[in-house]
Amino acid sequence: MHTVKEAAHITGLTEHAVRFYTDKGLVPSVRRDKNNVRMFDEEAVNWLHGIKCLKQSGMPIEAIRTYVELCLEGDSTIPQRAALMKAHKEAALAKLEEAKRHIAHLEQKTALYQAILEHRMPDTTNPATWSDIRHMHSDVFYAPVAGRA
């Protein structure tokens, strides 16, 4: 049995988050002791891990609660749960792909900055390189176009 603090430490969540989740009904197996203190068994800690996974992959709390309740209803809800989880997985995959594109962009940007710092600046007078440069949103080589104060 673990306290809030321990459960938080094990799962890598904050104590605030752990209390928040339990109070929202996301952790079915949490009990209270005689002093009204939340007690987490291994089952509860597993739920916290699962909740963390779902949440960090983009599922909102309310959806997680729906899922948890379906689990509590027993085997008859397995088809619904399967569909729900599959949909979520695909949404998460889509986000992952977008994240990769963003990272690629950030890589370009850092590479460009690095080139400047190493005095290997691209030739801004050569039109052939302009598209690359402009692709970086102009903020490195071009002053903000239209005025400011």
Add this chain to the structure above:
Amino acid sequence: MHTVKEAAHITGLTEHAVRFYTDKGLVPSVRRDKNNVRMFDEEAVNWLHGIKCLKQSGMPIEAIRTYVELCLEGDSTIPQRAALMKAHKEAALAKLEEAKRHIAHLEQKTALYQAILEHRMPDTTNPATWSDIRHMHSDVFYAPVAGRA
């Protein structure tokens, strides 16, 4: 020149978000016409793309604003910008890795559900498979352990 609506459509942001960003000073090159209407040139649209990239990769608005202001200050801030961007890129990469782990977990979960739906249920009486099964947080094969109503 584009209106808010057009800029939103081009960048895939909502109109609300576009107004929000401009009002927060994240888009330097936005002007107003005689009717006080926001006008976005290509430069501004590029900024919006960049902001979207930074934001979706986890940079908070305030940090983006700091970055934008450094850009406006000219070449002398390039070292700071380079450092800032590199740090952000690495943070984003770390998140990407975590996201991949979450996705792997979701893959397992959907696969397990799929197996059940296809009546290829793992042998829950065979201790050799238990760790895999329990790894799914028990919510598929095990009723929630400690009571409920």
Add this chain to the structure above:
DNA sequence: GCTTGCCTTCGTGTAACACGAAGGCTTTAA
């Protein structure tokens, strides 16, 4: 001249916590 459609500002609502205050229990330490 009136509707349509876009824009404006303003103000409240939302999600998912973070954080601090005020207080209760139990354990240790003098």
Add this chain to the structure above:
DNA sequence: TTAAAGCCTTCGTGTTACACGAAGGCAAGC
């Protein structure tokens, strides 16, 4: 035995990044 240390509790406000709706302005078309 009393006092301080550490947990825990609930409660309540603060934060971020918008979403959404209301109320109204201006320009264009019919």
